[in-house]
Amino acid sequence: MVRRLALGICFIAIFAFHVMQTTDQLAAQEVLPILPSSDSGQILQKTQEKLNAVRSKSEALNRKAKILSKDIGDIRVSLVAKARTIQNHERRIEKIESKLKQLDTHRKNLTKHLHSKYQQIGKVLAALQRIAFNPPETLVMQAIPPADMVRTAILLRAILQRLKGKVQKFGANLAKLESTRKEARSKRNQLNTEVKHLEEQRFVMNRILGRKSTLHRRTMHQTKSAERQAKVLAKRAENIKELLSNLKKLNARQDPNREISKKANSSGALAEKKAPHKNHATIKSFEAARGEMAFPVIGRIITRFGQPISSKRVHRGLTIETSAFAQIVAPHSGKIAFAGPFRSYGQLLIIEHSGGYHSLLAGMAKIYSTVGQRVLSGEPAGVMGKTKETSINGRLHIKKPALYIEFRHKGEPMDPLAWLTVSKKKASG
Structure with a gap:
């Protein structure tokens, strides 16, 4: 009995040892082989090198982004200054053209007046000439009472004095006419000079805009996506108020350029501080800049806010008749919410400002800005064409280009x- 028990215990011990050995073998198969210390060091070194390379590349990209941001900021400051120079040339050209029109009208009136007086003087001279051909002796031989002869002599003396005054006035008017012609020639020469300078400045402006566009494309990879979304919203919207509401919802849902444009747009604040300006509209909020904003274009006001269109409709904005290819600038700093065609507005640019304000510019032939981009006060936003590009004021019988302007607060x-500066007199009407 004891022998059987001992044999059983031995059997169990042998079985247990076999099981433990098998388990150790299986566990050994699951454990990764231990690498020599030299191989482990090489992997660690390679990993560290890759990490350093990534960090170096990231730092280089950050430095490049800062340089691009600074370049864009500097370019925007240059554009503001260049746009002001161009608009100064446009303003001078407008004044010269207006003066030339006045001189031309004055010249025509003088010519007409002189022609009329010339005919009158000619008739009087012809009559006096006929009298002069008669010898004085013939007057004595005629049966004329002495009193009548005296009266005739007095009358002739008065006519001669009056004729002398008219001739002197005629000569003065001739001198005025010649002076007017000389002034007109001088103004035309000034006009040609201003036009030449304007073309030179526009050429420089286009080069700067090209540089800005190149830099902007490098930093705004998602601009096209934002523009596509804005165009989809424009197709759905029935009017401007609905479009503004849709754009607001889109911005609330997502800002497609938020991460990418952060550094690019940060140059806007710096550029705003550096930008040369004569008023404080650039550094003030939209609401605080009331009455200080620059006119977006040089021209003549042809329709005003509230002016009747029909018995049930009135103008909701301002229309300014401009010269061909006139420069358009942003009235105040902000972010481009929409840029593209919209119904009867034609090419429409919507700038979103602080405090729920928006400015709308329509009628341009070309828009420089893109959706998501920030603009400074006075920064070029577009350019007019040769003819009217918008039909929002279709009843106006004008052939010249016309810019339509709306300011809205919360869609209204x-x-x-009331917001544009009157002291600058950039638009008249």
């Missing part, structure tokens, strides 16, 4: 003239 239109 406001009178733009």
Whole structure:
């Protein structure tokens, strides 16, 4: 009995040892082989090298982004200054052209007046000439009472004095006419000089805009996506108020350029501080800049806010007749919310400002800015064409280019003239 028990214990011990050995073998198969210390060091070194390379590349990209951001900021400052120079040339050209029109009208009136007086003087001279051909002796031989002869002599003396005055006045008017012609020639020479300078400045402007566009493409990879979304919203919207509401919802849902444009747009704040300006509209909020904003274009006001269109409709904005290829600038700093065609507005640019304000510019032939981009006060936003590009004021019988301007607060239109500066006199009407 004891022998059987001992044999059983031995059997169990042998079985247990076999099981433990098998388990150790299986466990050994699951454990990764231990690498020599030299191989482990090489892997660690390679990993560290890759990490350093990534860090170096990241730092290089950050430095490049800062340089691009600074370049864009400097370019925007240059554009503001260049746009101001161009608009100064446009303003001088407008004044010269207006003066030339006045001189031309004055010249025509003088010519007409002189022609009329010339005919009158000619008739009087012809009559006096006929009298002069008669010898004085013939007057004595005629049966004329002495009193009548005296009266005739007095009358002739008065006619001669009056004729002398008219001839002197005629000569003075001739001198005025010649002076007017000389002034007109001088103004035309000034006009040609201003036009030449304007073309030179526009050429420089286009080069700067090309540089800005190149840099902007490098930093705004998602601009096209934002523009596509804005165009989809424009197709759905029935009017401007609905479009603004859709754009607001889109911005609330997502800002497609938020991460990418952060550094690019940060140059806007720096550029805003550096930008040369004569008023403080650049550094003020939209609401605080009321009455200090620059006119977006040089031209003549042809329709005003609230002016009747029909018995049930009125103008919701301002229309300014401009010269061909006139420069358009942003009235105040902000972010481009929409840029592209919209219904009867034609090419429409919507700038979103602080405090729920928006400015709308329509009628341009070309828009420089893109959706998501920030613009400074006075920065070029577009250029007019040769003819009218918008039909929003279709009843106006004008052939010249016309810029339509709307200011809105929370979707409701406001009178733009209450916000634009009157001291600059950049638009007249």
